Amino acid sequence: MIKLIVDDKEIKTEAGNSLLQACLENGIFIPNLCFIKTRQHPHASCRLCFVEIDGLDRPVTACTEKVREGLVVKTDTPTVRRLQRTAFKLLMSGHPCEAKVCPVKGSCQLIRIAKHLKVGLNPKPLEYIDREVEEEVDLTFFTYYPYRCVLCGKCVYVCREKNGHNLLTFAQRGFDTVIGFFGSAEPVDLPCHGCLACATICPTGALIPKPELIKEAKMNP
Template sequence: MPKLLVDNKEIEVKEGTTLLQACLDNGIYIPNLCYLESMDDPSASCRMCFVEIEGEEKPITSCTVTVKDDMVVKTDTLSVRRLHRTAFRLLLSVHHVDCKNCHVNKKCELQRIAKYLEVGLKPKHLEQHLKEPDIDQDHPFLDYYPNRCVLCGKCIHICRKKHGQSVLTFAKRGFDTVISSYGKNDVSSLACEKCVVCVDICPVGALILKEAQE
């Protein structure tokens, strides 16, 4: 079993584990939003879990690294923190911060990261750019809040895993990217009424059952 040194703490983990998982399993927190242990191929899209590894020139996302024996890792250097904070501020600059009225208040991954990074939820440096409309009610059972979503893709992955094919998918491109059910709103063919895996896995409360809101 590979042994590695993370922030001067020696940890021993199973061969083939990702560095991020290894740290999380050993009580070392690294901010992350899009990582799921069950993904064969980490999407590495949230760009939060940067660490520094001895011998590597630049910070690297820990979800894409498999642990190796004698690896020396730092999760809190200046350059790593800078990337954590910038990525987080970028996400917040498109996030409608309204925690009081959000159903995941106090359970939200963004609140946790803000506390960890000591970054306010309303960053002063960047302008806010919110999407219109604030809510997408296309799906018969789910409401989607694009201005809460961090586009981690966990909902898509988990839906595909459970049902073979995902009801949800990314739609549009670039800055306009959203999660969409692409008009799949034929109630009879959807298993969504009794399944809430996507709602449960969303780290930021961007998906919610319509009836739960009423």
């Protein structure tokens, strides 16, 4: 076991854990969207899990930092908060939040992060960018809402882990990036069997399962 100090509190964790995982397991919330504990090489793409470590001159992402004995970490310094708020506002500038009609409002990770950072769910003072994406895409067992997707990549990762190959992938680039199944196969011929690992892990409600189809598939495997 390794001991470290986070926000003046001593916590213990197994060697080899990432700093982010150690904090989350000890009840210290650090905003994050793309982190998956089993992933060997963290994406570090959401840029939300910044912390300051004593002895380092600039903030680092907690998901890429391995725990070391005697680390002294601060998760809520003004520098960290500024970075996190900016990253969060950038995300929200491409994610129109309609909390009233959103199917995941109760468990939305974005709402949790906004509360933690004490900011609103709008992109202010940044502008809102209207991405040229489809309203919804039918992916057989679930529906994909590109405008809600923050492209954290968790679904792409769990899909590969669960099925051994990439059924879900990213396509296009920049603001046009979407995820999905591609190819000319009819939806029923797709090798997706509706394990829903992707929809379960989605932090923003971009992948919503179709309950009626899943029930049917379970009855006639």
